[in-house]
Amino acid sequence: MSAVSLKGMTWSHPRGYDPMVACSALWKDKTGVEIAWDKRSLQDFESYPVEELAARYDFVVIDHPHVGQITDENCLLPLDDPGRAEDIAALATGSVGGSFESYRWNGHLWAFPIDAAAQVQAWRPDLLAAPARSWDGMMTLAKEGRVQCPLLPPHSLMAFFTLAGNLGSPCASGGPGDLISVEAGRRVLGVMHALFDAIDPDCLTMDPIDVFERMSKASSTIACVPLIYGYVGYAMDGFRERVLSFADIPVAGADGPVGSAIGGTGIAVSARSAHPREAIDFAYWIASGAVQQGPYAAAGGQPGHAAAWEADAVNAATGSFYRNTRASLEGGWVRPRHDGYVAFQQHASERINLALRDGGDDDAVIADLNSAFRESFR
Numbered sequence: 001m002s003a004v005s006l007k008g009m010t011w012s013h014p015r016g017y018d019p020m021v022a023c024s025a026l027w028k029d030k031t032g033v034e035i036a037w038d039k040r041s042l043q044d045f046e047s048y049p050v051e052e053l054a055a056r057y058d059f060v061v062i063d064h065p066h067v068g069q070i071t072d073e074n075c076l077l078p079l080d081d082p083g084r085a086e087d088i089a090a091l092a093t094g095s096v097g098g099s100f101e102s103y104r105w106n107g108h109l110w111a112f113p114i115d116a117a118a119q120v121q122a123w124r125p126d127l128l129a130a131p132a133r134s135w136d137g138m139m140t141l142a143k144e145g146r147v148q149c150p151l152l153p154p155h156s157l158m159a160f161f162t163l164a165g166n167l168g169s170p171c172a173s174g175g176p177g178d179l180i181s182v183e184a185g186r187r188v189l190g191v192m193h194a195l196f197d198a199i200d201p202d203c204l205t206m207d208p209i210d211v212f213e214r215m216s217k218a219s220s221t222i223a224c225v226p227l228i229y230g231y232v233g234y235a236m237d238g239f240r241e242r243v244l245s246f247a248d249i250p251v252a253g254a255d256g257p258v259g260s261a262i263g264g265t266g267i268a269v270s271a272r273s274a275h276p277r278e279a280i281d282f283a284y285w286i287a288s289g290a291v292q293q294g295p296y297a298a299a300g301g302q303p304g305h306a307a308a309w310e311a312d313a314v315n316a317a318t319g320s321f322y323r324n325t326r327a328s329l330e331g332g333w334v335r336p337r338h339d340g341y342v343a344f345q346q347h348a349s350e351r352i353n354l355a356l357r358d359g360g361d362d363d364a365v366i367a368d369l370n371s372a373f374r375e376s377f378r
Contacts, residue, residue: 002094003032003034003225003276004032004033004034004064004108004275004278005033005034005035005036006033006035006036006058006059006273006275006278006279006282007035007036007037007038007057007058007059008020008024008035008036008038008057008058008060008061009037009038009039009040009053009056009057009059009060009061009063010037010038010039010040010061010265010314011039011040011041011044011265012039012041012101013231014042014091014300015037015115015232015233015300015301015302016039016061016115016235016265017037018299018300018301019179019295019296019297019299019300019301020035020037020061020286020365021037021288021299022060022295022298023295023296023299024036024037024282024301026295027282027285027286027331029031030280032289033157033275033278033282035058035059035282038057048065048071050062050069050073050076050268051069051070051073051076053114053270054076054268054270054271054272055075055272057132057184058269058270058273058274058275058279059267059268059269059270059279059282059283060076060268060270061114061265061266061267061268062265062266063264063266063267064102064103064111064220064262064264064334064335064337065337065341065342065345066089066265066337066342067089067102067104067105067110067111067337068105068337068338068339068340069102069270069339069340069342070110071105071106071108071110071333071339072339074267074271075109075270075271075272076110076268076271077268077269077270077271077273077276077279077280078108078109078110079108079109079110079111079268079269079280079283079284080108080109081280083333084284087284087288088109090288090289091112091284091288091305093306094289094292094305094306094307095113095305095306096113096116096304096305096326096329096330097116097118097262097329097330097331097332098262098332098334099113099260099262099266099304099329100112100113100200101114101334102262102264102266102334102337103266105337108268109293110266110268111266111267111268111282111283112267112304113264113266113286113287113304113305114180114265114266114267114286114287114292114296114301114303114304114321114334115264115265115266115301115302115303115304116263116264116302116303116304116305116309116329117229117230117262117264117302117329118229118230118246118260118262118263118264118325118328118329118332119159119162119227119228119229119249119260119261119263119328120223120228120229120230120246120247120249120260120325120328121225121226121228121246121247121249121250121325122211122212122215122224122225122228122230122234122244122245122246123223123224123225123244123245123246123247123304124215124220124222124223124224124242124244125244125245125247125358126139126242127146127221127223127245128223129223129226130262130350131245131247131248132224132226132250133250133251134250134251135191135226135250135251135252137303138224138226138250138351139194139198139221139223139301140196141200141225142195142198145221145222145364146222146223147195147198147199147222147223147224147225147226147262148199148200148203148206148211148214148215148219148222148225149166149195149199149211149225149226149227149228150203150206150207150208150210150211150225150228151196151203151204151206151353151356152203152204152205152206152207152210153345153346153349153350153353154346154349155207155208155349156301156349156353157190157202157348157349157352158227158229158261158263158350159192159227159276160188160189160192160348160352160375161259161261161333161335162227162260162261162333163188163191163192163227163252163259163339164180164184164185164259164260165258165259165260165261165333166249166251166252166253166255166257166258166259166260167184167187167191167252167253167259168253168254168376169181169183169184169186169187169188169232170259170333172336172373173333173334173335173336173337174336174338175336175373175374175376176374176377176378177374177378178370178373178374179348179369179370179373180366180369180370182363182366182367185362185365185366185369186308186362186366188362189355189362189365189366191252192352192356192364193356195226196356201357204356204357207233208228208229209231211225211228211334212228212231212234212240212244213240213308215234215242215244216234216239216240216241216242216243216280217241217242218241218242218376219238220242226249227249227260229263230246230302230321231302232300232301232302232318232321232322233300233339235316235318235319235321236300236319237319241354243319245324246321246324246325247321247324248249248324248325248327248328249328252272256327256331257327257328257331257376258331258332258333259331259332259333260328260331260332260333261332261333261335262329262332262333262334262335264302265280266303267283267286267287268283269283276353281348282292287304287305287332288305289305289306289308290307290309291307292304292305292307292308293307293311293313293314296308297311297314297317303369307359308322309322309323309329310322310323318322326365330345336376338376338377340376340377341376343376344372344373344375344376347372348369348372348373350374351365351368351369352365352369
């Protein structure tokens with residue numbers, strides 16, 4: 001019998017690629033199944049059609065907002081095998097915040113979380129004595145020129161979502177009604193305008209990796225980033241010139257660090273795979289607590305299982321990245337996932353950026369966002 005060879009597509013960053021390669025090597029030793037991985041840019045990861053990737057790969061690492069579109073396209077296999085109820089229960093119990101359930105759609109699980117993330121706060125411990133605990137405290141730093149925030153689409157919309165949730169008026173995650181009320185939208189945009197006016201306008205062209213790369217240089221004056229998807233590598237000694245620390249988001253509302261827009265990734269299996277059983281077996285294995293807190297984390301991954309987030313060794317290697325941001329994950333907000341959302345995400349981000357750059361009537365911005373959100377369900 002010939003050996004089984006599979007192919008997977010992940011995203012182009014050490015956090016997304018290195019643990020897949022390392023764990024696949026262990027899987028080959030364990031089972032004889034070989035898995036080769038390709039990678040795509042962060043921008044492609046957030047927007048490239050999953051259906052096209054599923055036609056060429058056995059695995060696709062996805063973001064949960066794609067699940068509605070994926071379901072309609074019938075390009076992925078459901079992973080909730082009735083014969084593996086015990087394994088599924090263990091993965092559900094190990095969910096960090098809403099990560100596990102974010103991949104459930106129309107009664108099935110379409111991916112397992114292998115990477116858990118939400119918007120958190122990054123800060124330089126050599127430039128600050130402590131992270132900002134309040135939004136007002138962060139704004140004091142911003143007015144001193146010590147803050148940056150990635151707002152390249154879709155991250156401006158992610159900041160809008162997080163602030164809406166933290167201020168007590170979370171955006172709608174379903175439809176077909178409005179995304180947000182006019183009053184709540186005004187408040188969020190007011191907060192975003194004030195932040196934008198105090199920071200380098202290059203923020204509109206920067207994603208999280210751009211900001212981290214600039215922030216981690218020894219010469220950088222960026223001391224705090226209030227809303228950014230956490231990247232554990234930057235918390236590790238030797239990864240870049242300066243080590244970054246991470247904390248929960250600075251609080252703008254009255255309920256603590258709640259409302260952060262959940263990110264992260266899940267491993268999905270193509271419906272066109274010639275070896276579906278072997279592919280599904282690997283998906284269960286790499287998402288398990290033992291692998292996540294062991295070889296996955298050791299290879300620089302940012303695990304999606306609570307066993308890793310709670311492990312002393314994993315936290316010791318990362319400046320307690322996981323413990324220090326856990327509340328933001330547990331209080332996180334799951335984005336819409338219907339077929340039509342991904343296109344809305346890009347449009348809404350661009351509309352917010354236009355408003356930040358050029359000003360104008362905030363009520364008109366909110367009306368545009370609400371109209372586009374309603375239209376995304378059609």
